[in-house]
Structure formats: C-alpha cells, structure tokens
Amino acid sequence: MLPIIDLEDFPNQSEKLLQACKEWGCFRVVNHNIPLTLLSEMKCVVRSLLDLPVDIKRKNTDVISGSGYVAPSKINPLYEALGLYDMGSDQALHDFCNQLSVSPQQRDTILSYSRELHKLVMDLWQKLAESMGVGNDSTKGWKCQFRINKYNFTEETVGSTGVQIHTDSGFLTVLQEDDCVGGLEVMPKSSLASASFLPVHPCPGTLLVNLGDMATAWSNGVLYNVKHRVQCMEAAVRISIALFLLGPKEAVKAPPEFVDVAHPRLYIPFTYEDFRKLRQSSGYHAGEALDLVRSNIQTR
Ligand SMILES: O=C(O)CCC(=O)C(=O)O
Numbered sequence: 003m004l005p006i007i008d009l010e011d012f013p014n015q016s017e018k019l020l021q022a023c024k025e026w027g028c029f030r031v032v033n034h035n036i037p038l039t040l041l042s043e044m045k046c047v048v049r050s051l052l053d054l055p056v057d058i059k060r061k062n063t064d065v066i067s068g069s070g071y072v073a074p075s076k077i078n079p080l081y082e083a084l085g086l087y088d089m090g091s092d093q094a095l096h097d098f099c100n101q102l103s104v105s106p107q108q109r110d111t112i113l114s115y116s117r118e119l120h121k122l123v124m125d126l127w128q129k130l131a132e133s134m135g136v137g138n139d140s141t142k143g144w145k146c147q148f149r150i151n152k153y154n155f156t157e158e159t160v161g162s163t164g165v166q167i168h169t170d171s172g173f174l175t176v177l178q179e180d181d182c183v184g185g186l187e188v189m190p191k192s193s194l195a196s197a198s199f200l201p202v203h204p205c206p207g208t209l210l211v212n213l214g215d216m217a218t219a220w221s222n223g224v225l226y227n228v229k230h231r232v233q234c235m236e237a238a239v240r241i242s243i244a245l246f247l248l249g250p251k252e253a254v255k256a257p258p259e260f261v262d263v264a265h266p267r268l269y270i271p272f273t274y275e276d277f278r279k280l281r282q283s284s285g286y287h288a289g290e291a292l293d294l295v296r297s298n299i300q301t302r
C-alpha cells in the first residue's frame with residue numbers, strides 16, 4: 003500500500019519517510035495543515051481557468067521551455083495544461099494572473115495557495131534532507147513550477163492514456179489530485195522488474211508526493227524517481243494541480259556524505275536547466291536521461 007506520512011508526527015516519521023522515498027518514490031501526506039477550503043477554492047479557480055477559450059489560454063506563454071500552456075498533442079491528445087514558472091516569485095504570480103485576466107478573488111486564492119504550497123514543498127524537502135543527515139543544506143533560491151492539468155476524458159477514450167509514462171524532472175512534486183476521478187498509476191521500485199503499475203485512488207484532503215530525477219541524482223542514486231502515468235478510467239474531466247520543486251540555479255552535486263568507496267559518485271554535476279533541455283532534446287522522459295549524465299570518474 004502507498005505509504006502515508008503524517009506531517010504532524012515528526013521527527014518520529016523520518017525513517018518511514020526515507021523508506022518511502024527509497025522504495026516507492028512517492029507517498030501520501032496527511033495533516034499537512036493546508037486548509038481544505040483553500041484546496042477546494044483553488045480547484046474551482048483552476049477549473050474555470052482551464053475552461054477559458056484557447057486563445058486566452060495561449061497567453062500563458064513559456065518562461066522556460068514547456069512552462070506555459072500545453073495544448074492537446076499527438077502524444078497526449080486528451081491532456082492540456084497551464085503552467086507557472088517560479089511560483090515563489092510574486093512577480094511571476096502576478097504575470098500569470100494578468101495573462102489570464104483572473105478576477106481579484108481568483109487572484110487572492112492563487113496567491114494564498116501558492117504561498118501555502120511553497121512552504122509545504124520546502125518543508126517536505128527539509129524533512130527528507132534531515133532524514134538523510136544533511137538537514138543543513140539550504141534551499142534558498144530554489145525554483146518551483148506549477149502545472150495545472152486537465153484531462154478531457156470521454157466515453158470513447160476509456161482505457162487510453164491521459165499522460166504517457168514519465169518521471170518528474172525535478173526534486174519533488176506535490177500533487178493535488180482530482181477528488182473523484184482516478185487514473186494516476188505509479189510503478190514502485192518493487193514493480194520495476196514486472197513493469198507493472200499500481201493505481202493511486204483519490205483521497206480528498208490529502209496530497210500526493212513524487213520524487214523526480216534530480217532527487218535521484220542529488221542522493222547519488224538512493225532516492226527513487228518514480229515512474230508514473232495517467233490512464234482514462236471513466237468519462238469525466240479530471241483536474242490535478244502539480245507543484246514541482248525543480249531545484250537550485252547552480253549545478254547539483256551529491257553531498258560528500260553520500261559518496262564513498264562503496265558508493266562512488268554516479269552522476270556528473272549538472273544544473274536543472276541543462277537537464278531539462280537534455281530530457282527535451284533526447285526525448286527521454288522516464289528517467290533514462292539520467293544515464294546521459296552518468297559519471298565515469300568515480301572519486302569524491
Ligand atoms: O495528473 C496527475 O495525477 C499526474 C500529473 C503528473 O504526473 C505531472 O503533472 O507530472
């Protein structure tokens with residue numbers, strides 16, 4: 003069963019958190035302290051933004067490649083998304099709101115939600131770093147990205163794929179799933195050999211966390227970047243909100259604590275931005291791009 007982490011029970015849950023991140027690369031968070039009204043208000047706001055005419059949605063332009071509006075495509079015809087790069091920045095938040103001409107009330111909701119989730123994602127990373135004995139590493143200036151996903155599922159599309167198998171590219175993702183419409187599937191480490199997916203059923207009021215490629219690189223291979231996808235299970239529109247903790251501007255290198263003779267350095271240092279470009283140019287979206295940054299020099 004998907005691990006459940008109680009955020010009010012730390013440091014007691016440190017070991018459980020670490021195990022979840024090593025074996026599953028994902029877990030459910032309860033007692034996160036984010037008001038349920040804010041979660042549902044934000045859902046309501048993003049639903050209406052995704053219902054805007056496409057020429058308005060297109061005003062949500064890229065800041066970095068792929069960070070803005072994503073229209074349905076050949077590969078993912080049922081999927082579209084709005085995006086916001088650098089949601090830790092008030093300016094970026096206001097730019098996003100202006101592009102989509104949101105109402106003052108919608109803007110308030112987006113700002114409150116962003117602040118709360120930004121705090122949460124940083125806190126989660128801090129707790130994970132502490133559980134690995136490197137809690138002093140600063141996350142100051144680390145960039146975050148929002149992506150608001152819509153899946154236009156219909157009777158005819160049941161059984162097909164909403165989003166293809168992938169890993170997230172950053173460190174950690176906090177996902178507010180659809181309250182009713184399922185379809186997310188994950189492949190924990192123990193299912194890699196059989197390449198089988200496990201369904202993640204919606205659990206309103208909780209949040210789901212995934213670890214991405216940068217977490218695997220930073221941890222020298224200890225943390226598992228979970229493969230996942232979204233399948234169409236029923237004829238209903240599915241909405242989810244993902245917050246990606248992408249990482250620092252600078253190159254990421256596993257701390258010396260994670261490297262020794264028995265655990266040689268696996269990856270060359272690289273920046274998130276370069277890695278994102280590498281994923282895009284190689285077309286590797288399910289973790290294979292990490293093989294392109296493997297280190298040959300296995301010293302400290
Ligand atoms: O919609 C979902 O549940 C998952 C979305 C996702 O995997 C992503 O945005 O990277």
Ligand SMILES: [Fe+2]
Nearest residue numbers: 168169170230
């Ligand atoms: Fe994802």
